[in-house]
Amino acid sequence: MLTLVVGSLPSVSADAATPSSGSVSDTAPTTTWSAGPFTVPNTSGTTGTVNCSTPQACDDYALDVSVPAGYDAGHSLRVDVKWPDSAADFDVYVLDAGGREVAASASSSDPETVLLPAVTASYTVRVVPYAPLGDSFTGTASLVANPADPPPSTAVPPTYGNSSAPDSIADAHNAGEPSIGVNRASGAAMFQAYTSTLKVTYDSAGTATWQDKSARAANGCPQGSTTSLDPILFTDPATHRTFESQLAGKSALTCYTDDDGETWTPTGGSGINSGVDHQTIGGGPFASGGPGPITSYPNAVYYCSQDIADASCAVSRDGGLTYGPAVSMYSLLDCGGLHGHVKVAPDGTVYVPNKGCGGHQAVAVSEDNGLTWTVRDNPSSTPGDSDPSVGIGAGGTAYMGYQNSDGTARVAVSHDKGKTWLYDQNVGASLGLKNIVFPTVTAGDDNRAAFAFLGTTTGGNYQDSATFDGVWHLYVATTYDGGQSWVTVDATPTDPVQKGSICTGGTTCGKDRNLLDFNDVTVDAQGRVLAAYADGCTGACATGGAQNYDALASIARQSSGNTLYGAYDAVAGGGRTSSKTKRSGK
Structure with missing residues (x-):
């Protein structure tokens, strides 16, 4: 259950607390x-x-x-x-x-x-x-x-260049809840928000070109771009297949593309009986010892969503064309908060994070291709208002980034599939960050990961639309030593993403829910980090004016520093943008 209380609350005459x-x-x-x-x-x-x-x-x-x-x-x-x-x-x-x-x-x-x-x-x-x-x-x-945090990483901080969709794209300014994937064969980034799927390519200088490749009847997906009750996109880094989906009650309108949106193939969309909210799609290898693929497509595809009393996942063994029955991950007796996005480890272990399980944040884990699930909590955490996120390294190390109940940006590491968690720490403390929203995590080599989020140095109730005056930027924390230490940078140092409050309370929100509920982050074939976000402060707002509650489709792409794949550190500077932001529609 999600609620938001706005402004002052009325007084109450009776007080039954003992003592009072x-x-x-x-x-x-x-x-x-x-x-x-x-x-x-x-x-x-x-x-x-x-x-x-x-x-x-x-x-x-x-x-x-x-x-x-x-x-x-x-x-x-x-x-x-x-x-x-x-x-x-x-x-x-x-x-x-x-x-x-x-x-x-x-x-x-x-x-x-x-x-x-x-x-x-x-x-x-x-x-x-x-x-x-x-x-x-x-x-x-x-x-x-307060728990003691280790010293920040001494690694050279990476930098980021930013680009935004041009106004010629219909949904350029309607990009709340973006998701992103990269086709590592073509190099194209695929960006999803609302009913639009956008293809973003980068030249040798790092300049971005945005194109609308949305799934429509004309390119093979009759159900595409028709509704948007939680849009989601996933690109499998091994098979290069991209899925885009629109939630439609207890089912999903889903298509996939193997050519970066030139053509699309319709699918069954989801399992039966799936939930009505917060859909997510992910995929990866099958776990050993259980049923595997039934077609030439080698990887499993998972569709997860939540209902009123539980949340469930269904698995596809034919490349996402059809799904088996939805299997419950947990009930309200286990977890009450919203879940995050499904991630699959190289050994086939499946993770779905949740922001509220028995007083902690947790991951629902399946080690048998979605047949059974176990909830494993991080005992150092407290429930937050934003969905947590998990990134999985090449050797199976799990990194969970989350917004703690005090609003701070924390991340922890597990080497045993969520049974225990290490190095839990506040990665925003070194920059004085007091509140964060929309945590999202990705990983590359087993000892390298990136944690992106919106953050502000202003403390207090960030959902108080009447008085909160914080300025928000996109931040990215990176570890190169398995999560023992992190270096955190402002990826939009000259350009606020939002001014004032950000509502994370769902349908009770006002105009400060322009960014909706989450962002996303991924890596390309060379390990560059790409963070997708909706820019809520554009035009005059970006140069000192008042907040205008935009939602401009934007990507921050790593432009210098070591990447998440150590093999590419020697060529880290190639094909990067400068750290100066490059925006269209600003």
């Missing part, structure tokens, strides 16, 4: 309370504002924090709310002394967790019984030490 107030300090760092049982659901948050006007619609706890100056440099205020029945659901909102929301956790996770800077302040912790099922809850507020 408490405090934490550097010498007494923990306080607890409880309330309930609750029997009446309060789902008003789905409309944009929580309504607390009826008895037991909300429960308030007054919390005072008293700490020395500078204490927040190494500590955070953590609020956890948990309940016995994992099928129930409570949401948490934290209000400052003026009644304005400063943090929230309104997923389906149990517990719900909020992280705030550890500063002296007075708060109201508001718990809303979204689906209480007769449960009571227990709340805990604690001052906790």
Whole structure:
């Protein structure tokens, strides 16, 4: 369940918390309370504002924090709310002394967790019984030490050149939720947003040429470019086949191309019974020991999506033409947050990340070609508002990048298919980044990966459209030592991607959801990183004017520095753009 609370929340007269107030300090760092049982659901948050006007619609706890100056440099205020029945659901909102929301956790996770800077302040912790099922809850507020981050990488920072679709392309300014793949045989980048599939090629100087190659009846795909309830694109790096899909209820309108969009082939689209939201397509080798391909196409293709009570994946063994039945990856008893994009390891292990599984972010993993799934969490993480992302190295190392509940950019590494996680760290701290959205990860050699995201140095509630004034850029963090250290750079240093708030609350959002829900990142045959994003600040906004809520199709392509394939480090400078941004339609 996703909600967004806009502006100040109304006060509530009744307060059933026991006790009704408490405090934490550097010498007494923990306080607890409880309330309930609750029997009446309060789902008003789905409309944009929580309504607390009826008895037991909300429960308030007054919390005072008293700490020395500078204490927040190494500590955070953590609020956890948990309940016995994992099928129930409570949401948490934290209000400052003026009644304005400063943090929230309104997923389906149990517990719900909020992280705030550890500063002296007075708060109201508001718990809303979204689906209480007769449960009571227990709340805990604690001052906790922040995990120590290793020093940033000493590697030479890579740089990026940017290009955008020209205005002659119909959907150039309608590119929220972009996805990207590269045909490593032709070198063409394939970019999908809304109903348009765009082909982007680069000359020897790195100059980009954008072409519309959308799937339509005229080029073989009658169902193409007709609707867009979550568009998605995937290019298999080994077979060079590109899939584009539009969600259509419990099915998908999907076609594929083997010639960069010149011609398209229609497919069955998805498995039965697939979900209604958040579709993703991916592919890679089959795991050994199970059923393999039934045609000459060598790789498996996976279609995953979520429904109200669960999320499922279906596998195609004929190159994406048809799919077997959709198999549940998890239910609401396991995970409540939205899932990210499916990725397949070189040994056939399949990963689907999720932002909220039992109080942590996690991956659903299948080691038998999608027949069975296991949820494996990262215990260092807390649920966030953006989908996490996984990139898989050539030797099977998994890199998970995510937005933590305090808004920071964190990444962790697993060498055992998500059973344990190493080197979990904040890769935005060296640049002072306080909030990030849209994490996306790719990898090359087993010890090399890139983590792209939108970030801002402004802290606080980035979804507060009335007061948040942060300036957002596209950042890319890169590791060359297996995730032990990362070097992070601003890939759009002279050109903001957004000014002000960015809403990640779904359909309750206003105009600040112009970028929609995610970005994407990939690598080309030489290991150059290409990050697809929608540019929300164009024209006069990009040169100092007001935010204009655009969504211009854009790609940041690595232009210098070592790539994600060490074999190409010696020729890293060839065919690159300069670091100066190159934009059309700006």
